[in-house]
Amino acid sequence: MNYNPAPAKIGDTLEEIDTPALIIDLDVFDSNVDRMANRLYGSKSRLRPHSKSHKCPSIARRQLDAGAIGVCCQKISEAEVMVEGGIRNVLISNQVVGQKKCDRIAALSKLAEIAVCSDSLLNVEELANASLRFNTEINVLVEIDVGTHRCGVLPGDEALALAKLIEKTEGLHFSGLQAYQGRAQHMRTIEERRKAFEIVEDAVRMTVELLKENGLTCQIIGGGGTGTFELEAASGLFNEIQAGSYIFMDADYGRNLDSEGLPVSEFGQSLFVLATVMSTAVRGQIVVDAGLKAFSVDSGLPLLADFSDLEFTRASDEHGIIQLQETGLEPSLGQKIRIVPGHCDPTVNLHSWIVGVRGGVVECLWPVSAQGANF
Amino acid sequence: MNYNPAPAKIGDTLEEIDTPALIIDLDVFDSNVDRMANRLYGSKSRLRPHSKSHKCPSIARRQLDAGAIGVCCQKISEAEVMVEGGIRNVLISNQVVGQKKCDRIAALSKLAEIAVCSDSLLNVEELANASLRFNTEINVLVEIDVGTHRCGVLPGDEALALAKLIEKTEGLHFSGLQAYQGRAQHMRTIEERRKAFEIVEDAVRMTVELLKENGLTCQIIGGGGTGTFELEAASGLFNEIQAGSYIFMDADYGRNLDSEGLPVSEFGQSLFVLATVMSTAVRGQIVVDAGLKAFSVDSGLPLLADFSDLEFTRASDEHGIIQLQETGLEPSLGQKIRIVPGHCDPTVNLHSWIVGVRGGVVECLWPVSAQGANF
Numbered sequence: 194m195n196y197n198p199a200p201a202k203i204g205d206t207l208e209e210i211d212t213p214a215l216i217i218d219l220d221v222f223d224s225n226v227d228r229m230a231n232r233l234y235g236s237k238s239r240l241r242p243h244s245k246s247h248k249c250p251s252i253a254r255r256q257l258d259a260g261a262i263g264v265c266c267q268k269i270s271e272a273e274v275m276v277e278g279g280i281r282n283v284l285i286s287n288q289v290v291g292q293k294k295c296d297r298i299a300a301l302s303k304l305a306e307i308a309v310c311s312d313s314l315l316n317v318e319e320l321a322n323a324s325l326r327f328n329t330e331i332n333v334l335v336e337i338d339v340g341t342h343r344c345g346v347l348p349g350d351e352a353l354a355l356a357k358l359i360e361k362t363e364g365l366h367f368s369g370l371q372a373y374q375g376r377a378q379h380m381r382t383i384e385e386r387r388k389a390f391e392i393v394e395d396a397v398r399m400t401v402e403l404l405k406e407n408g409l410t411c412q413i414i415g416g417g418g419t420g421t422f423e424l425e426a427a428s429g430l431f432n433e434i435q436a437g438s439y440i441f442m443d444a445d446y447g448r449n450l451d452s453e454g455l456p457v458s459e460f461g462q463s464l465f466v467l468a469t470v471m472s473t474a475v476r477g478q479i480v481v482d483a484g485l486k487a488f489s490v491d492s493g494l495p496l497l498a499d500f501s502d503l504e505f506t507r508a509s510d511e512h513g514i515i516q517l518q519e520t521g522l523e524p525s526l527g528q529k530i531r532i533v534p535g536h537c538d539p540t541v542n543l544h545s546w547i548v549g550v551r552g553g554v555v556e557c558l559w560p561v562s563a564q565g566a567n568f
Numbered sequence: 569m570n571y572n573p574a575p576a577k578i579g580d581t582l583e584e585i586d587t588p589a590l591i592i593d594l595d596v597f598d599s600n601v602d603r604m605a606n607r608l609y610g611s612k613s614r615l616r617p618h619s620k621s622h623k624c625p626s627i628a629r630r631q632l633d634a635g636a637i638g639v640c641c642q643k644i645s646e647a648e649v650m651v652e653g654g655i656r657n658v659l660i661s662n663q664v665v666g667q668k669k670c671d672r673i674a675a676l677s678k679l680a681e682i683a684v685c686s687d688s689l690l691n692v693e694e695l696a697n698a699s700l701r702f703n704t705e706i707n708v709l710v711e712i713d714v715g716t717h718r719c720g721v722l723p724g725d726e727a728l729a730l731a732k733l734i735e736k737t738e739g740l741h742f743s744g745l746q747a748y749q750g751r752a753q754h755m756r757t758i759e760e761r762r763k764a765f766e767i768v769e770d771a772v773r774m775t776v777e778l779l780k781e782n783g784l785t786c787q788i789i790g791g792g793g794t795g796t797f798e799l800e801a802a803s804g805l806f807n808e809i810q811a812g813s814y815i816f817m818d819a820d821y822g823r824n825l826d827s828e829g830l831p832v833s834e835f836g837q838s839l840f841v842l843a844t845v846m847s848t849a850v851r852g853q854i855v856v857d858a859g860l861k862a863f864s865v866d867s868g869l870p871l872l873a874d875f876s877d878l879e880f881t882r883a884s885d886e887h888g889i890i891q892l893q894e895t896g897l898e899p900s901l902g903q904k905i906r907i908v909p910g911h912c913d914p915t916v917n918l919h920s921w922i923v924g925v926r927g928g929v930v931e932c933l934w935p936v937s938a939q940g941a942n943f
Contacts, residue, residue, distance in 0.1 A: 200943050211668065211943045245885060267886045287886065290846040290857065290902055293586065312849040315901050336849075343887055344847040344855055375884060471665040472719040474687040474711075480719055482665065485914040486942050490866050491883070508866070509750060510620060510913050511642045511662065511942065512718055526690050527665055538885050539860040542918070545940050565920050565939075567861050567886065568575050568586045 199546045205555040208529060212469040213483035215544035215561075216531070217441070219551040221463035225440050228460065229422075230259040233434060238426040241265055241284060241415065243437030246538050248563035249547060250278020252440065263306070265415075265435045269297045270566035272307065278562060282306040284415065286371055286435060288316060288336070288344055294568075295319040299327035308332035308413065310371040312346045317358055317365065324364030333359045334413060336371040337400060339393040343375065348396035349403060356409050369413035370404075372397045373435060378420030379445060379492075383452045390424040397430050419460070420449055443537040445492040465498055465531040466540065467548075468513065473526045478506075481513040483532060489539035498531035500524060505532070574921045580930040583904060587844040588858035590919035590936075591906070592816070594926040596838035600815050603835065604797075605634040608809060613801040616640055616659060616790065618812030621913050623938035624922060625653020627815065638681070640790075640810045644672045645941035651680045653937060659790065660684040661746055661810060663691060663711070663719055669943075670694040674702035683707035683788065685746040687721045692733055692740065699739030708734045709788060711746040712775060714768040718750065723771035724778060731784050744788035745779075747772045748810060753795030754820060754867075758827045765799040772805050794835070795824055818912040820867040840873055840906040841915065842923075843888065848901045853881075856888040858907060864914035873906035875899060880907070 200214035210216065233240050242256045244264040253264050253275055263282025266272040272283045282305065289298055289309050298320065301307050311317055311333050324331045335355045338345035346352050352370070360367040377389035393416070401411055415433035417425035419442075425431040438446055441464035449457045468483035485508050488495055494505045495513070502521050507514040513532070517523055524530050534540040541547070545564055549557035575589035585591065608615050617631045618640040628639050628650055638657025641647040647658045657680065664673055664684050673695065676682050686692055686708050699706045710730045713720035721727050727745070735742040752764035768791070776786055790808040792800035797814075800806040813821055816839035824832045843858035860883050863870055869880045870888070877896050882889040888907070892898055899905050909915040916922070920939055924932035 197940075212666075213942055288846045290844055291587075312847055313901055338850055342850050342853070343884065343889060344849060346849045469665055471663045472687055474719060474721045475713055475717050478717070483942075485864060485866050485911075486917045486940075489860060491860050509718065514718060526688055536860075542861045543940065565572075565861075565918065567588055567858075 197545055199558050201548045201555045201558065203555055203558065207467070207550060207553050210467055210548055210555065212467050212529060213487035214467045214548050215541065215546065216465050216467045216548045216550050217463045219549045219556055221461040222440060222549070225460045225463055226255060226259050229436060229439050230261070232423070233426055234260070236426045237429055238431050238434045241433045241435055243286070243435050244271060244275055244563070246437035246441060247541060248274070248561050248566065249559050250275055250280060250562055251559040253278065253280050265437070268567055269294050269301070270568055271563045272301060273297065274563040274566055276301060276305045280305070284413070285309040286373065286415065288312055290316055290319070292319050292322065295323035296326065298331055299323035299329050302329045302331055303327065308334055308368050310334045310336040311355065311359070312336045312344050314355070314358065317355065317362060321362045321364045330364055330366050332366050332368040334369050334371045334415070335359070337396060339372045339374050339396045339416070340377070340389055341373065341375045345371070348400045352400045353403050353407060356404055357407065360409060367409060369411035369415070370397065370400060372414065372416040373418070374416065374421065375418070378418040379449065380420070381448060382450050386421050387424065390421055394428050394430060401430065419446060438537050441537040443492070444496045444533050444535045462498070462533055464534065464537055466495070466534055467529055468532055470524045470526050470528045470530065477517055479515050479517065479524055481515065481530065481532070482511065483513050484508045484511045486510055487543060488532065488534040489536045489543070491539060492536035495535055496533040498533050500530065572920055574933050576923045576930045576933065578930055578933065582842070582925060582928050585842055585923055585930065587842050587904060588862035589842045589923050590916065590921065591840050591842045591923045591925050592838045594924045594931055596836040597815060597924070600835045600838055601630060601634050604811060604814050605636070607798070608801055609635070611801045612804055613806050613809045616808045616810055617815070618661070618810050619646060619650055619938070621812035621816060622916060623649070623936050623941065624934050625650055625655060625937055626934040628653065628655050640812070643942055644669050644676070645943055646938045647676060647682065648672065649938040649941055651676060655680070657681040659788065661748065661790065663687055665691055665694070667694050667697065670698035671701065673706055674698035674704050677704045677706055678702065683709055683743050685709045685711040686730065686734070687711045687719050689730070689733065692730070692737060696737045696739045705739060705741050707741045707743040709744050709746045709790070710734065712771060714747045714749050714771045714791070715752065715764055716748065716750040720746070723775045727775045728778050728782060731779055732782065735784060742784060744786035744790070745772065745775060747789065747791040748793070749791065749796065750793070753793040754824065755795070756823060757825050761796050762799065765796055769803050769805060776805065794821060813912050816912040818867070819871045819908050819910045837873070837908055839909065839912055841870070841909055842904055843907055845899045845901050845903045845905065852892055854890050854892065854899055856890065856905065856907070857886065858888050859883045859886045861885055862918060863907065863909040864911045864918070866914060867911035870910055871908040873908050875905065
């Protein structure tokens, strides 16, 4: 029921795109997609990118073409959209709670290879009920808390107990471990990320061995994100990497530092909100037509891609305020400028279309088919 | 192209609503709608509620039934949705910049009573071009900066110069002044709000008199929000009040204080995000299935409607973390709880449906037809 017209047509120039619009630089995007595929090539870890970042089957298919084995989703509704978009292998890297939602997992399991995570006995029971009702089998991973303190049972005995329950429950198949350290993704220095990952590594190794001693094999050991994927991949423990943001990047990931203390530059900024200068009436500032309904500010205010010396200082629902400097370039009324969002995932979720631009010309319009798919 | 199924059916109980869902308590909502209408009844100020809060023609029609003279929008796309939904009188309380967007204003002016704000010569020229192209007349208000320092020319001579230009430009009609003090809405004490309004009042009075001396009449003098509307109404200057949030309220408005230093309680909290407890595995906390994609955190984290002693401490894309207390009630796995969003407007924009509940039963499903309408 939302407002659906696309902000551009194929062949439009950048200037002709209506604003605010979510645009990607296709050269940078392609390079990011291929780079992650190449980085994991030859390692034990296969890439299962997280589709919660893009919510877009067109992008998921592009990632599979580059070698990904499937995608992650965070919600059953996202998984339904991905399967409808032709994706045949989906891991819901999250708990799905409630009998009705579990029924949807069972139903979807008849159409594609689906797996889901769990961290409670009650949820295992719901999943089993659904599986029996739909006469199918549901693949279930045990999520362990490896330091994020969000969801997940304790590594070791708690994980073993839940895995055993899943394995012996009719209609369910124990598929492995979910071990994502979300907080580590945005720790600024490589030392902090390594230290956080040591805890992850110890917890996963110990739990995998304990499961093995008890006759349980982990088909999937999944985790990792754009901030730490090389640690998971190098560990030899993780066979699936769940990075998502690497295709787009954002201002917050831009603050992560490498081993030399420089901003991590392996993946380029491909995602922007295109905005128009809508007011220059108040002295010392300009106002753009993009605010809290065009980008998310949970990880800080956006940056300006084309005017790095100017500061984005305030955002209201539909306005963004940019302070001008005494000297330097000054965007003029009506001019279009590119904004780097603070956090890519919730920003993408605000838009119905991703406008792909190459060489200043619109080359594709990708529907964000799972926009708002959160239940 | 977004994910469109409604999270409930008419007649469902609260427990049967899928989550996360945007719900309103219809008794409180009705009371808020009627109370604002009654508060302005008999004053010189008529109510033109801001539809950017709800983006929902069903609610706009309800407000008109209660006596509102029309609605405000912030974007031409919102105005298009409102006119399509049967609203015949729309003020775009904002600048609309660029020839293509101005053309849409001209086209819409042939279907309904439309007005728009301006704060620049260039924009006046674009609006005039559009008006002539579509052989219509566009109503234009001059926006003046009354202390928010966002958009708007200076009160006094600058406003007069722009008003004169509009009045003499073929195809345009000078309709009055837009004088909204956005910052004042959330100043915590009534003294701060009064002080901010003194500046508004002086600026508007001086400008209106100057315009009058120059033969220009203000058909509309608009401004005011949920935090200050009684000041605008009492001034005798403003003939249109543009409050929007009063129908829903939010955690941030809940921090405004009245003359006795108590939270302003005139309007009740009618808007909630309904969420489900999805994990209780990590000790000392619970996790709900609503995060940054279900509510906006630009004005702080949400509150818990039914567990006021518990604190919402962290939100990620799809998760909300709630710390438990040593003693007290504890929501259990699978339980549904109501969350009060920090900021209502950008929260509503994340949802495709508003689920209206009365006495625990779903009574209406209102499409958020202008969700994502930001260009």
